[in-house]
Amino acid sequence: MAHNASSLDKIDSFHNWKHGLLEQIDAYRHWLSETQMASEDMLNRLVRASEALQKDELTIAFVGEFSRGKTELINALLLSDFQQRILPSKAGRTTMCPTELFYDRVRDTSYLRLLPIESRRLNLTISEMKEKVDLWNEFSIENDHPETMAAVLQKVAEVVSVEESEARALGFSGSSLERDPVNPEKVLIPRWRHAELSFKHPLLEQGLRILDTPGLNALGSEPELTVSMIPNAQAVVFMLSADAGVTASDMQMWTDHIAKT
Ligand SMILES: Nc1nc2c(ncn2[C@@H]2O[C@H](COP(=O)(O)OP(=O)(O)OP(=O)(O)O)[C@@H](O)[C@H]2O)c(=O)[nH]1
Ligand SMILES: [Mg+2]
Known part of the structure; x- marks a missing residue:
């Protein structure tokens, strides 16, 4: 490679x-x-x-409004050898849950581990949940099969259709809710709360850790991101779109969640 x-x-x-x-x-x-x-x-x-x-790892967090090219840049930086997109990236909202890319040097294996959104009902932080293996759904990843790998990684973009009351109970506020086009009395919320992708790549094997975050409203609905995950990163890349420039929502995200950390 x-x-x-x-x-x-x-x-x-x-x-x-x-x-x-x-x-x-x-x-x-x-x-x-x-x-x-x-x-x-x-x-x-x-x-x-x-x-x-x-145990030092070097963490780089990618932050910004939706559709600014965060995931596309990570694909280009890390996964360009595959000749195809590995992490899902498309126009509009794509990445639905914070996704950490690293290599699990203890288990020495590649996998995608997903924490269901319903885990928000449990009064535990994501760091606490990381210890509780049973709460996560795990899928194995084959480094040599880009098509099957890309298909598994589509899961980080999955949404589920729920009643608005259910969405609120899970911590989503009114303004961040997207109507379900098929079932307009319901709303779409992320299916997963957090993703961990262990992936055998020379940079990740040496301790590089990448945090890809979803755009719109994710920072507001998952406080642990702004309280600990982003401030603990050694570098934060805040992405803007060259054609739109700095929009009001970019600026709001920057001042509300990043400038303070
Ligand atoms: N023209 C142009 N398009 C880009 C560039 N980077 C990304 N895109 C396109 O912009 C769209 C959004 O890119 P994503 O990587 O999914 O954006 P994101 O910031 O991860 O968005 P969310 O996951 O929703 O937060 C995709 O269709 C990309 O192909 C770029 O540098 N130039
Ligand atoms: Mg993305």
């Missing part, structure tokens, strides 16, 4: 730097402890710093 050499080089040098730093922290900690120069608290802090570096 031909991958973008310069981004690979940068991630490589980041990893070399990280390993060098880890060695120095560990050497310093051993020296402090042998010479009894440090308090217990200081040694614990050094252990925590070294643990944080070891």
Whole structure:
């Protein structure tokens, strides 16, 4: 596979730097402890710093109004070897649930894991739900079969038709609700609340993590995104459309959810 050499080089040098730093922290900690120069608290802090570096991942979050090309850019950056779109991207609202792309180095396998939208009724955060394997629906992914992979990944764009009261009970507010064109007394809501895509790719294997977010109103209805996931990312890419420029809704999303974080 031909991958973008310069981004690979940068991630490589980041990893070399990280390993060098880890060695120095560990050497310093051993020296402090042998010479009894440090308090217990200081040694614990050094252990925590070294643990944080070891599991360190580099997260880039893609944010912006719907149809600004977030998913298309991720397809182009990571998945361009496949000669076809892997993540669903089309005009109008497409990505319906926040989607994390990474490689599960512990399980060493590719999969798509989806958290049903009904899980909003449980009083648990997404991070807490990540520990509860039974709550997720998992589908295996075959890296060598782009067509079947793209078909599985269509799930992140799935919607379900529900009564408006049901949508409100699940935390969707009136303005973000889209009428079901087939059944106008009902509304369409995302079928899934969150997606985790573990995918064997050289950049993801080295700890790159990508967060693709849905446009319109997603940030408002999933507070964990704005409270922790986006602020914890090392970089946020805020996408605008070149032909529309900065619209009022782009600006509102920026000021309400991004500028503050
Ligand atoms: N002309 C042009 N079209 C683009 C560009 N990037 C994306 N598109 C098209 O714009 C449409 C929307 O792209 P998406 O990647 O689905 O947009 P998104 O921001 O992920 O949208 P949501 O998932 O709904 O939040 C698709 O039809 C893309 O092919 C671009 O740079 N130029
Ligand atoms: Mg998208």
